[in-house]
Amino acid sequence: MKSFGYTITKDRQIDYDANDRRLIEYVEGIEPSIRICMECGSCSATCTAGHFTDFSIRRLHTLLQRGETLHLRKEIEKCMLCGKCQLVCPRGVNLRNLILIIHQALDKLHHDL
Amino acid sequence: MSKTAIIIGGGVAGMETAGQLNRLGIEVVLIEKQASLGGHLKNWDRLFPDRRESQEVFDYLEKGMNDGISLYLNATISDIREAGGKFTVILEDGRELSSDALVLATGYDLFDARKKEEYGFGIYDNVITSAELEEFFRNNKQKNLFEGVQSKRVGIVHCVGSRDEKVGNLYCSKLCCVTGVKQAIEIRELMPDAEIFCFYMDLRMFDRHFEEMYYEAQEKWGIRFIRGRLSEAAENPDHTILVKVEDTLTGLPLKMKVDLLILLVGFVPSPETKRLAGMLGLKEGDDRFLCPSDEHLLPNSTDHPGVFLAGTLKGPASIAATIVDARAAALQVAEYLVNGER
Amino acid sequence: MKIEGKKQIWNDYQKEIAEDHFFYVRSCIRQNFFPGSEKSFLRIMKEELKKDVYENPSHTTCSGIGYHTDIVPFETSMTMVARQFALMTEAGYENFTTSCITSFGLYSEVLNTWEHEPEMEEKAREFLYKATGREFKKPKNVSHASDVIYRFRKEIAEKGKYRLVNKLTGEPIRVVEHIGCHYSKMFPSKGVGGAEYPYVLIGMIEDWGGEVIDYPERRHCCGFGFRQYLVQANRGFSVSCSKKKFDSMEPYQPEMILTNCPGCPMFLDRWQYAISEMEGKTYGPDGTGIPVLTYEELAGLVLGHDPWDLGLQVHQVPVEPLLDKIGISYDPEKKFKAADGSDIGRPEAPVYLKFYPEQA
Known part of the structure; x- marks a missing residue:
């Protein structure tokens, strides 16, 4: 393959139809409370990890909903499982469990993520 | 007298x-x-x-x-x-x-959705208005509407003709949000395995029981909400509709195929x-x-x-x-x- | 797809296009990119349609490229536009027609600015007078050259030798139309058919016998941009834009792409080659590409002009499969010969994209 001194950029657009949504289906099956998130961001605002890394549990959850699971395994390692997010969530989403189930799902589904 | x-x-x-x-x-x-x-x-x-x-x-x-x-x-x-x-x-x-x-x-009159040319109402086969959907419900003709629909994914577009200076309507029609959520639930009742998405900028569930309806839509009915105003729609070779929005909560552009696109048309004088x-x-x-x-x-x-x-x-x-x-x-x-x- | 819905929109965006006596301004870049196009326009207008088209050799760039690259300030652009109008006025013409889409966009932008801010027009008049001693009248009619061909599309079809129909199957040729961004995205009312469903090229395709393909990324820019292309390292952005369009149109199996902008045919044509070399991907059947034509080239083909006179040999995506489908006669031996029969040289054959004439 030739090189012309520039490369073809990967499209940033979320291609919902092409994305693999098995992970979110698995997670939602076990922890249906994640459905009721209203994306307020309280969780991320208080997140211990989010103050020192670019971890955002709110955004991670939204990306998961869209089937965007790239770097997910690495991403959830940043969570310290302190449970503050869950404490502040106005709708009582079981966020701690979300992280735990993602761990479980990644192993179970043998995702290469 | x-x-x-x-x-x-x-x-x-x-x-x-x-x-x-x-x-x-x-x-x-x-x-x-x-x-x-x-x-x-x-x-x-x-x-x-x-x-x-x-x-x-x-x-x-x-x-x-x-x-x-x-x-x-x-x-x-x-x-x-x-x-x-x-x-x-x-x-x-x-x-x-x-x-x-x-x-x-x-x-009032309903906003003429044809004015939003980029949404393809009146051009693409599977783009309808919320008023048309309601009429289908009223006449029990939903079956015709979803005939031949395969994967059953439905998109509901908020703010069509509202909060839109380009069409001359700066105001919020304020009842479209709740109408969209109501219709989403009603579609779900007809098609339990459908995926239903609302594309909104912010949900203005201002009146009594409205917010609860939004909650119910998420919790009980699994309706999904994507924050982003529809930028344009196009027709795929199989007559499904390709929608483009920015998923503003992830900060990424997003495209998805829907079988049916419903435009929540607002009020006009x-x-x-x-x-x-x-x-x-x-x-x-x-x-x-x-x-x-x-x-x-x-x-x-x-x-x-x-x-x-x-x-x-x-x-x-x-x-x-x-x-x-x-x-x-x-x-x-x-x-x-x-x-x-x- | 309900065509009536589109027709209604097309009716809403009708623009006036002059009938005769055109002051024609060329593009800065098209004579290098697609050298036969402007020549073909003049030949069609003057010889076949018997119209009066005047060119003044002292017209310059409109400065659109510089303006869009943030090098030339608007006041300067405005004054250069004023100078072109002065040349038109001096020559006794009132209908201004441009070969370039970005010029057309800039002329529209300047005239629109003057309409809303008359003091800007005064400024332009003052600058022009001080710099050159010239004065001008604003044109009565501003059109893009594709508007003009659109206006005479039926006459061209009547005089035409070929139709956009597959000779063997009788099926219409499936055409993707791509409109330059600056044609109507900025001023929808200045384009035939508006900005969402522009009709200017569709009208030609329909009247010349082809079938129009409407695909999801039809509104996406070809990726030319300005600074996005001019810097080599940025070109990945440009090629990615074109690729997005190709990926979107591919399932519709287009047989050609028709364009009305200087940049779009360049990039939609050249990037097919670049993508094939970089990723081995081609978008037509059997390793061919999707031929990309300008509207003047297509009008010329319909009228029976020789493909090599139209400059089709400089296309990087070979046009022969399309010519064969329509049944247009050409001499493969003359592809790389000049008018006097001398050899003009031939490009190195691409690795993946099928090359014509095919090597034995």
């Missing part, structure tokens, strides 16, 4: 104002341009937030039409004259009706309101809806003595709010006719 009021417009506001005034002992003339009463209410299947049958509300309003109300259907007004505190309304067929007070209750307001010299707001004398204190009066306003000609309102407004208008009219106050 008893006093007379002419109500122009036989939708929810007009019917309720007429019924109330009639019960207060005022002689009422109700003029409606169409062949039957009910206006937009007749196009609804079930109402938000409790999803009661719209027919129940209509039946109540119709009961108020019983005695003493002179009804003029299929009647278009050609002129309104005024002399010595009396109004004469001249119909196109030459008939003349007179009264001591006028109530305008000429309502009706041309008939504009015409009659012109005859009577009434004030229009920047949003082109009519302005009462005082939005807080005299919401049904105008600067034109003896002329009153009721309902959605003043801006988007729910059926519940319209009925309250109509009753307030009736009281205002009665007070004017009895005490001569506006």
